[in-house]
Amino acid sequence: MTNTIRDSAPMAPVPFVDLSLQYQELNAEIEEAIHDVIGRGDFILGKALREFEAAFASACGAEYGIGVASGTAAIAIGLQACGVEPGDEVLVPANTFIATLIGIMQARAVPVLVDCDPSTALIDIAAAERAVTPKTRAILPVHLYGQMVAPGQLLDLALTHNLTVFEDAAQAHLARRENYRAGSVGRAAAFSFYPSKNLGAFGSGGMVVTRDEAVAQQCRILRNYGAPEKYVHTEFGTNSRLDTIQAAVLNVKLPHLESWNRDRNSAAEQYDTQLLLLRDRGIVPMFNHCEDGHVYHLYVIRVTEESPLSRDDLQHKLGELGIQTGIHYPIPCHLQPGYKDLGYKAGDFPHTETLSGQILSLPMFPGITNSQVNQVVEGIYTALGVKRE
Numbered sequence: 001m002t003n004t005i006r007d008s009a010p011m012a013p014v015p016f017v018d019l020s021l022q023y024q025e026l027n028a029e030i031e032e033a034i035h036d037v038i039g040r041g042d043f044i045l046g047k048a049l050r051e052f053e054a055a056f057a058s059a060c061g062a063e064y065g066i067g068v069a070s071g072t073a074a075i076a077i078g079l080q081a082c083g084v085e086p087g088d089e090v091l092v093p094a095n096t097f098i099a100t101l102i103g104i105m106q107a108r109a110v111p112v113l114v115d116c117d118p119s120t121a122l123i124d125i126a127a128a129e130r131a132v133t134p135k136t137r138a139i140l141p142v143h144l145y146g147q148m149v150a151p152g153q154l155l156d157l158a159l160t161h162n163l164t165v166f167e168d169a170a171q172a173h174l175a176r177r178e179n180y181r182a183g184s185v186g187r188a189a190a191f192s193f194y195p196s197k198n199l200g201a202f203g204s205g206g207m208v209v210t211r212d213e214a215v216a217q218q219c220r221i222l223r224n225y226g227a228p229e230k231y232v233h234t235e236f237g238t239n240s241r242l243d244t245i246q247a248a249v250l251n252v253k254l255p256h257l258e259s260w261n262r263d264r265n266s267a268a269e270q271y272d273t274q275l276l277l278l279r280d281r282g283i284v285p286m287f288n289h290c291e292d293g294h295v296y297h298l299y300v301i302r303v304t305e306e307s308p309l310s311r312d313d314l315q316h317k318l319g320e321l322g323i324q325t326g327i328h329y330p331i332p333c334h335l336q337p338g339y340k341d342l343g344y345k346a347g348d349f350p351h352t353e354t355l356s357g358q359i360l361s362l363p364m365f366p367g368i369t370n371s372q373v374n375q376v377v378e379g380i381y382t383a384l385g386v387k388r389e
């Protein structure tokens with residue numbers, strides 16, 4: 001039976017993300033924290049930054065946190081601090097956000113791309129092993145969409161081939177798998193606090209976390225003009241610090257992160273359950289290996305050949321129904337026009353290429369309501385022309 005009230009009253013649009021909810025909740029506390037920084041005037045490498053570095057590192061099961069200007073910078077600085085040198089090869093998934101490659105290339109290392117497991121979109125460890133050469137120095141797994149790459153398999157591969165593991169955890173704040181937290185598997189890890197990430201600042205920000213004191217010290221030098229002490233420059237460093245004001249905002253938000261991630265998990269469970277009957281119509285959610293350790297930065301479905309609609313047509317129809325969706329990512333890194341020099345071509349990473357035409361990210365954010373999720377699912381049924389039982 002269709003609901004007549006619903007048929008006559010157009011429903012409010014469902015946004016892809018809604019960050020205003022978090023702000024309303026913490027508004028007063030955040031403004032106070034910002035004013036404290038202004039009062040102290042310690043805008044660069046200030047007190048709130050040191051507090052946030054310690055708190056976030058500890059939440060990740062790491063020892064040291066080094067706040068930097070972005071997730072991209074965290075990758076570049078973190079890799080250099082781990083001893084990755086110009087010309088070293090770094091294994092990295094072909095389906096990631098381009099910033100992962102930028103970080104590697106800023107460290108003047110060579111990204112060696114690897115295909116993914118199509119059921120999870122995570123790096124295929126067996127394919128990574130086949131790509132190892134005598135020049136391979138590190139593997140850079142990306143905990144994509146909020147799901148960690150299997151720590152056991154990663155560490156085995158690293159041990160066998162003497163590789164450094166450096167995690168891109170920009171989408172996986174507080175994710176867990178096999179008793180590891182994202183950021184505690186490798187020698188070091190990079191996080192981003194881009195506003196729409198699971199933990200987002202009021203601007204750009206990032207952090208390297210590590211248990212290795214020497215790596216931490218090297219990051220502190222590199223982010224601050226290559227200077228271990230003022231006006232002594234032992235390294236060719238850069239200027240890349242997390243602003244104290246951003247750290248103050250993040251300090252207020254961090255205690256809520258666990259509960260926001262739980263919100264994301266319940267929404268994902270609801271999507272999983274309600275989309276189950278559309279599996280034979282080609283709507284297939286990405287597989288979750290982690291149960292409640294997945295932090296669902298994104299909730300991604302595949303629109304396979306069995307679907308009566310292409311991904312693009314489904315996205316378009318959902319848009320007409322007021323449901324905003326995204327594609328993460330529509331063009332794989334190896335086919336990006338600016339990256340031709342890496343020497344890859346269409347056909348090199350078949351799973352990644354197929355996925356880029358099939359994936360669709362549904363609305364997902366802390367505070368998304370049951371009825372919003374239901375409205376998205378209803379929209380998918382309507383778009384596909386399937387009657388909902």
Ligand SMILES: *Cc1c(COP(=O)(O)O)cnc(C)c1O
Binds near residue numbers: 100
């Ligand atoms: C967001 C993101 C980055 C880059 O972070 P910025 O803070 O935007 O520089 C890197 N890798 C992945 C997987 C990301 O999602």
